[in-house]
Amino acid sequence: MGYGDYQCMDENGIREDGRKADEMRPVEIECGVIPVADGSAYIKWGKNEAIAAVYGPMEAHPRKIQRQDRAILDVRYNMAPFSTSDRIRPGFNRRSREISKVTRDALESVVDLELYPRSKIRVEIEIICAEAGTRCCGITAASVALADAGIPMSDMVVSVAAGKCNGIVLMDLNKPEDNYGEADLPMGILPMTDELVFLQMDGDLSMEEFQTAWDYNIKAAHEVHAIMIEALQKRYGGES
Amino acid sequence: MNEDSTPTEHDSGAVRLVYPGERIDAQDGVEAGHGIRRINGEFVAMRMGSLRKDGTTVSIDPLSSRYVPRAGDLVVGYVEGMTNNIWFLDIGASFNAILPMSLAPWKVEFGAVREHLDVGDAVLCRVQEVDETHSAVATMKGMGLRKLKSGLLEEIPPHIIPQVIGKGGAMLQTLKNLGQSRMVIGQNGRVWLDGDYDGMRSIRGALDVIRETAHVPGLKERIDALAIE
Numbered sequence: 001m002g003y004g005d006y007q008c009m010d011e012n013g014i015r016e017d018g019r020k021a022d023e024m025r026p027v028e029i030e031c032g033v034i035p036v037a038d039g040s041a042y043i044k045w046g047k048n049e050a051i052a053a054v055y056g057p058m059e060a061h062p063r064k065i066q067r068q069d070r071a072i073l074d075v076r077y078n079m080a081p082f083s084t085s086d087r088i089r090p091g092f093n094r095r096s097r098e099i100s101k102v103t104r105d106a107l108e109s110v111v112d113l114e115l116y117p118r119s120k121i122r123v124e125i126e127i128i129c130a131e132a133g134t135r136c137c138g139i140t141a142a143s144v145a146l147a148d149a150g151i152p153m154s155d156m157v158v159s160v161a162a163g164k165c166n167g168i169v170l171m172d173l174n175k176p177e178d179n180y181g182e183a184d185l186p187m188g189i190l191p192m193t194d195e196l197v198f199l200q201m202d203g204d205l206s207m208e209e210f211q212t213a214w215d216y217n218i219k220a221a222h223e224v225h226a227i228m229i230e231a232l233q234k235r236y237g238g239e240s
Numbered sequence: 241m242n243e244d245s246t247p248t249e250h251d252s253g254a255v256r257l258v259y260p261g262e263r264i265d266a267q268d269g270v271e272a273g274h275g276i277r278r279i280n281g282e283f284v285a286m287r288m289g290s291l292r293k294d295g296t297t298v299s300i301d302p303l304s305s306r307y308v309p310r311a312g313d314l315v316v317g318y319v320e321g322m323t324n325n326i327w328f329l330d331i332g333a334s335f336n337a338i339l340p341m342s343l344a345p346w347k348v349e350f351g352a353v354r355e356h357l358d359v360g361d362a363v364l365c366r367v368q369e370v371d372e373t374h375s376a377v378a379t380m381k382g383m384g385l386r387k388l389k390s391g392l393l394e395e396i397p398p399h400i401i402p403q404v405i406g407k408g409g410a411m412l413q414t415l416k417n418l419g420q421s422r423m424v425i426g427q428n429g430r431v432w433l434d435g436d437y438d439g440m441r442s443i444r445g446a447l448d449v450i451r452e453t454a455h456v457p458g459l460k461e462r463i464d465a466l467a468i469e
Contacts, residue, residue: 039304057306057334068373110260112286117373119334147260150304150399152275152286155261192261192284229259232288236257236303236455 006180008165024172024220029231031148039149043141047131052141053124054149060120071116075104079127099135106188106198112152132178136161158221161186162213169209171216185213191225258285273299305399307332307428309376313367316430324351332428337376345380362388391434398429400454418467419443
């Protein structure tokens with residue numbers, strides 16, 4: 001199949017995997033999957049699978065990275081070598097560095113870092129299976145893990161992405177849609193206030209398309225937020 | 241020792257969990273307590289936990305937490321390292337506490353700190369002071385403060401200590417009777433047990449139950465049932 005031959009939607013408006021344009025892939029979240037971590041979460045988002053673990057607050061080492069007035073967030077996003085069909089060379093690369101940075105920036109805007117001066121909160125995100133949208137998967141899992149660890153924060157960041165394929169704006173692109181598509185718009189949203197803490201855009205979207213993608217993302221963020229709450233509730237068995 | 245500490249009062253009935261960012265209904269005159277912040281006139285939950293309304297204050301009891309040292313806390317520390325005149329103690333907080341030789345219960349020669357406490361030793365000590373950047377100084381001068389040479393140490397999350405002590409120390413007494421053991425609860429969540437093997441094992445079993453179900457009402461009944469068995 002050459003570039004441009006891909007048809008993401010049939011004449012009835014149904015995508016290859018049976019979804020409509022504004023539908024997300026199924027999302028499942030489970031908390032407390034790593035007993036030795038202070039907080040952890042497992043997320044299955046379509047075929048994406050990721051684990052996030054939170055450790056700390058702990059003393060920041062080496063001392064030169066300490067901030068006297070606040071804690072630092074040390075975020076590490078990593079794809080397992082077996083997470084894709086082509087083996088990924090283990091270790092940091094340009095892409096994982098970038099995603100670690102944007103994840104840290106998104107989470108820093110909600111975590112109450114001033115409570116823990118000179119400390120470090122370590123957030124580890126490991127992608128086990130990748131099928132487009134792993135950064136959203138990672139940020140969402142990290143938010144749940146931070147909540148599970150009891151880290152004070154003003155809201156939970158929910159990350160979702162919409163995009164464009166064959167000129168149609170689609171919610172939550174899967175692998176072929178992402179590969180053959182024209183644009184991708186991942187966003188980090190605070191569901192309680194609909195504030196934005198993270199936005200990236202690959203490709204071009206017109207103003208109307210951007211607005212549609214934005215609306216899809218906001219709607220999806222609320223759906224994912226409900227799943228996050230449900231996962232935390234399940235772990236601690238309380239009433240909300 | 242913590243046997244006289246005032247336990248946390250827990251409301252009976254279902255626990256209402258709140259999540260970071262959740263808006264909490266509060267009438268006029270109600271104040272924001274632990275884990276709650278007032279943002280644009282609204283009460284916002286800053287962490288996950290069970291909601292508690294105590295008179296005019298609304299606060300959150302966390303479901304997971306790390307120990308934050310406060311002056312006067314009785315803690316169990318592990319010696320992690322030393323210089324010529326200072327020991328570094330792991331007290332389970334974000335930062336190690338320091339124990340200067342001047343605050344040890346022995347006459348220590350400069351450079352001979354290792355003769356009294358070596359790496360890996362456990363000590364029962366008290367937090368003397370904590371500064372604004374969470375650095376703590378520990379002391380071993382005081383009644384009952386000593387090096388722990390026997391028994392075993394069990395760890396529990398610091399936020400469930402009030403439940404382990406119970407109302408007026410009732411739960412602690414039940415646990416002591418259950419295992420016929422000596423028991424000291426450090427505010428950092430380290431519990432020292434000393435008694436016969438079977439006794440300590442039954443206390444560890446009870447602590448497991450508390451650890452898993454501390455947030456579910458009816459804890460005392462569950463532990464009492466263990467004691468009857």
